[in-house]
Amino acid sequence: MAEPGGTGRFAEHVAQLLENGDGVALMVGSGVSVAVLPRLAGLLDLADEYALNRPDGGDLVAALQRVRAEHVDVVPTYLAYRREFAAWVSGTEFDVVAQEAVLRGYQPADGAPIPNHGRWQRVGEVLGERLERDLDSWLLPGGMAALGYLLANRPDLFYSRVLTTNIDPLVEIAIRRAGHDATTLTFHPDGANDVHGPPDDSIRVYHLHGFWRPIGDGRRRLLPELPSPTERRPPALLDWVRRLIWADNVCVIGYSGWDGLFLDALREVSRTGRTPRVLWAAHTSDEKALPELADRLRDRTGCTVEVFGGVDSDVALPAVATRLGLMPVRPTAVRHRIRHLDWERELISEQGVAPPEDCLDLLRQLDRRFGWVRSWAAGERPEQPELLFWPVRVRASQPSVIHLVQALAAAAISARGVRVVICLDDFTSTDAVTSRDVFESTIRRWFRQVPGSVPPELVSLSEEVERVEIYGAGSDGLERPIHPWDVAREVYGERNPSLLSVLMATRVIPDVPLDRLMDHAPVILRALTRQSARRLLTPLTVWSYLHRLLQRHPPSRVITLGGRGEIAFWELWHSSFDDPINQLYNPYLRDLTDDSPLVRWSTPAELRGYLDERLATAHGEEEGQYFHWLVQNAFLLPSYLGGYPLPVVRGVRLDSWASILAAVRADPATLDFVADRVSTTYLRAGEG
Structure with a gap:
């Protein structure tokens, strides 16, 4: 029976096992990612929204409303939703709703939408992989981040694998952020299902309920097909999960057992003569319900089960990682690594030096120094x-x-x-x-x-x-x-x-x-x-x-x-x-395009007129505007790449945006010199 302080007791038991070098088979459910991603109830709300936005969704909306009226518990409601989607739209259309739920965890620092991707549009393999490579743009709960540190730093204690019923990539993101590689694996109904994974040192993440995007096999279905109420679970799937439970110590966190798959797999393990010890982290803290839950799990699995109530994964998993010395000494509180480009250009780029001979170094200087x-x-x-x-x-x-x-x-x-x-x-x-x-x-x-x-x-x-x-x-x-x-x-x-x-x-x-x-x-x-x-x-x-x-x-x-x-x-x-x-x-020229007359001129006087016109506006001196863009790219950049000396005007060396802006403010006639220099580069330099 679990006692108060279930989070601490669970963390203590898991840490003790790992410190003793005892391997642990790890099973992770959606409770570990609930802080950033919708659970089943939230998924149903998204499905309702999807149906309302379909031009021909009236029948589907009505069907989903009937399901809501007929069911109270979220799991039967979810299963019925899946079947209604299959009946009214297609067997794979609920994949789109699931992908939209996963994308709730993708939040770039600049808040920009995903290019070329509309809402309720399928995420293909190429786009999905590219989003997953953008590690810093994914929200990670504290428990998930700690899980990544545990797996990345002590893969031997977990046999370099973790099982999950989640379809999102957060486990992989956490492992990669912690500095290790991760490989995604799912069940193939029509093919061989290897339990060893690729022959490398990556952490294998086995997704028992499918994955949020396609994985190279060309199959359109992402979520596994639901069996009818009279059908049994595919024996090959059950055998695959059974073989993945490699250790005699099993840690389950964030998983309620609603689907029964992992519980049935544990039962199959016990039938082989092994009796795994299962540490089960339960979300409920109701002490009266915990003994009944423990008995039910023991009867269902045939295993030794210890239930810990009220476990908060965002507290328990960091506690385990800290106990083993695997968490950073001062874990960063920010989610995004933000580049301070202005600082880089001041501190990293050396003004006045020749451009580097190495091409990659040159590209870095174009980035840091010129935007x-x-x-x-x-x-x-x-x-x-x-x-x-x-x-x-x-x-x-x-x-x-x-x-x-x-x-x-x-x-x-x-x-x-x-x-x-x-x-x-x-x-x-x-x-x-x-x-x-x-x-x-x-x-x-x-x-x-x-x-x-x-x-x-x-x-x-x-x-x-x-x-x-x-x-x-x-x-x-x-x-x-x-x-x-x-x-x-x-x-x-x-x-x-x-x-x-x-x-x-x-x-x-x-x-x-x-x-x-x-x-x-x-x-x-x-x-x-x-x-x-x-x-x-x-x-x-x-x-x-x-x-x-x-x-x-x-x-x-x-x-x-x-x-x-x-x-x-x-x-x-x-x-x-x-x-x-x-x-x-190249740097963005704000409010102008390549069709604008201001990007073409025939004389320095014409350019000077354009400069006067733009500088007279309220934002004329801002970065990215016409004057700043010309100074950076048509005045300073040609001198840098061509190796030309930068001029000195009235005792001021015009070697940066700041110095040129100060010179123009002190004497507007400096604009004549800027216009002449830029026009020489644009109209005449290199002739002959």
Whole structure:
């Protein structure tokens, strides 16, 4: 019988076992993650919300209301909900509700929505894996974090495995945050179910009720199919769980036993002649109910069962980890590791020094010193790049100062042994040949400003697509589709993204958070009526050519170059294809696009007029605005990459944003010097 202080007694018993070197088979239920994720009752509420939001959900809503009226307990209600979903929608549609529940635990520090993903839209394997790699954006209760430290630091005591009825990835997240690798395993009804896992030192996390996203086997069903009331549980499933219970000491926490699966597996273990000792952490603290619970568990399992009442996993598990010396001395109270970019640029970047010779170091300096964004798909250890892929939409007008900034970065990267391929999207150009010639001559002139740069390869996308149409043999047998229509079949057919994500990725409509769409309704409606449908072809054509390049370059060594407006474009690519290519984005120019007249000018006087106009606004001196962006990227960056000395004006060395802003405030005539210098870089430098 459990006595008051069940949390402390449970922690004491578990810690004693582990200190003695006795192995423990660990079973974790949803009670350990209840602080951040909905339990069954919350899942039912989400299912109701889903039904109400379906255009054809009237029958489903009525069916769910009948279920609520017929059932009181949450478990029978949940099982009935699953069956109603299967009857009125499909057998796999409840997966979407479960995924939405799991995403309640994914909370990025900036509060931004998941790119290219709408509510009630399925999470595929690629997107799910990418979210799981974003370790710091997942909420972790204290007990779950402590569990990660226990498993990561003493895997031998747990046979490098943990069983869970949870479908969420929080156990894996906790293990990885603690510095160890984790492998997700689920039951396969039609295949062999190994109880040993992969031949490495990762912690195996066995999800008995399925996993929240697909895992490489192509099956659409995430949650296991419910047997009818007259059907037995699959014998193979029961045998699999039985074989996973490897130790004679079993610790159960956060699990009520509602499904009976683990209890039946314990019964099968006891029938083999073993009599495991089970430490059962119960949520209830009702002392009168605990003896009955213990008797019921003993009768059901045939095991020796000790029940501890009122166990708080967020107290018990940290106590065990602390007792074993596995918790950090001062566990951080913050969930996100926040980078202070302004501090980095002041303290880490050395002003006035030459750019580093190593390409990865150069990219870090672009990030820290100038506010560029690096997005590494391959994890925390990026590989040296060997290809920079820069897609550009060709316009009839001259290249913009944004193109200048991108070209200088590309030139510096080429000087470090990286092949640069510029893919000219010339499908919508009214005079493609002339526009390409102007763009190519300008880009080559800008490249010459950077010492050691290698001229880029410029490719006409329309000509490449035509070449594939005439001479290509299709994509059969290839790892990636290289024909635009094969790309369309993969992206729009197989992956089936939301139409909203496609419109944002192709920049038909602005990329704004879902909860702010109505605020931008006039802009979106105007864009839908004015933008050409040809934009929808951009992913198909650009990606088909990229895939041809990937036949010769490992994806992890490929970087794409573009502006922040292309983030949704490449997010859509990552959600469609599994290759770990990386992205480099130039700093965001607030409130302006590449179509704005302010990013093109013909004389220093014209630029000076633009500067006066923008500085006269209320936010003209803010970071990210026109003046700041030009100083950082068209004044300081060219000097840094080109090795040009920074000027001194009236005794002030113009070597930083702060010094230039102070000089302009002291004497507005300094703007003439800034306009002359930037215009020389943009209009004339590198000629000849």
